[in-house]
Amino acid sequence: MDKFQFHEMSLTWLKGGMTFMDGGAMFGVVPKPLWEKKYPVNEKNQIELPTDPLFIQYKGKNILMESGVGFGKMSEKQLRNYGVTYQSEVEDDLAALGVLPEEIDMIIMTHMHFDHACGLTKWNDEQLVSVFPNAQIYVSDVEWNEMRNPNIRSRNTYWKENWEPIESQVVTFTDSIEVLEGIEMIHTGGHSDGHSIVLFKQNGETIIHLADIMPTHAHQNPLWVLAYDDYPMTSVYAKEKWVNEALQNKYWFSFYHDAFYRMIRWSEDGKEIVEKVERTR
Numbered sequence: 001m002d003k004f005q006f007h008e009m010s011l012t013w014l015k016g017g018m019t020f021m022d023g024g025a026m027f028g029v030v031p032k033p034l035w036e037k038k039y040p041v042n043e044k045n046q047i048e049l050p051t052d053p054l055f056i057q058y059k060g061k062n063i064l065m066e067s068g069v070g071f072g073k074m075s076e077k078q079l080r081n082y083g084v085t086y087q088s089e090v091e092d093d094l095a096a097l098g099v100l101p102e103e104i105d106m107i108i109m110t111h112m113h114f115d116h117a118c119g120l121t122k123w124n125d126e127q128l129v130s131v132f133p134n135a136q137i138y139v140s141d142v143e144w145n146e147m148r149n150p151n152i153r154s155r156n157t158y159w160k161e162n163w164e165p166i167e168s169q170v171v172t173f174t175d176s177i178e179v180l181e182g183i184e185m186i187h188t189g190g191h192s193d194g195h196s197i198v199l200f201k202q203n204g205e206t207i208i209h210l211a212d213i214m215p216t217h218a219h220q221n222p223l224w225v226l227a228y229d230d231y232p233m234t235s236v237y238a239k240e241k242w243v244n245e246a247l248q249n250k251y252w253f254s255f256y257h258d259a260f261y262r263m264i265r266w267s268e269d270g271k272e273i274v275e276k277v278e279r280t281r
Helices: 023-027 076-081 090-096 114-120 141-148 164-169 232-248
Strands: 003-006 009-013 018-022 046-050 054-058 061-065 106-108 121-124 127-130 136-140 170-173 176-180 183-187 196-202 205-209 252-254 261-266 273-278
Touching: 018 023, 023 046, 061 176, 106 176, 114 121, 121 164, 127 164, 136 141, 136 164, 136 183, 141 170, 164 170, 205 232
Parallel strands: 061 106, 106 136, 136 170, 205 252
Antiparallel strands: 003 009, 009 054, 018 046, 054 061, 121 127, 176 183, 183 196, 196 205, 252 261, 261 273
């Protein structure tokens, strides 16, 4: 497991599963000759996209950001369509760290698409139950409403199996919320109407997690947004604002889907990697 000590926060990336999604969809209107220079693609035109939750130990709390693709939640067709080569090992990774699922105190959900939320629930004796029954699960109120009332477009990614068993654990917010001192969620919209980003602040330093408005390091350009985005111009504006702020203030960027980097700190112009935490491959 890859680890990083961010002052008082101990960060560990867990294996949440691996997907391979269509490269064209992941880069939207950007021509393939441009994006394939920044991120490799296979013979099926798919790019490698992990779904690795971040486990944070801080102020005596056990915190997860995202939950992975889960285990045993998808049909064979879904596993094939989403290019899932292995499913979640989050519970095994936590056990290796000496942590039980019941000991997770908080879960930060940037949004509730299946590849982020499947790991919240599991099958137990033909019944779906919460994987982390004692955790408070934080998500924006807009996202939580759409999760439970998906529209004709979003119903393919908002599954009742991922929210019904955890309904009583959910804590919602409108614009922003500090879930713990130094950990703030901010609603941006864009990728989904309720999409949020996360800021981790310690001793004058900041890690910014832009979630799926910047799923990999190759999506740094504000105009490079996903065809999956429900509101692409909202993504563009949010990413432009936050990327500029982050570069000017030398923030770390963290990623959920990047196959190569856990975190990156770029030069102020964004052209050079100054520091990095590579993903063990």
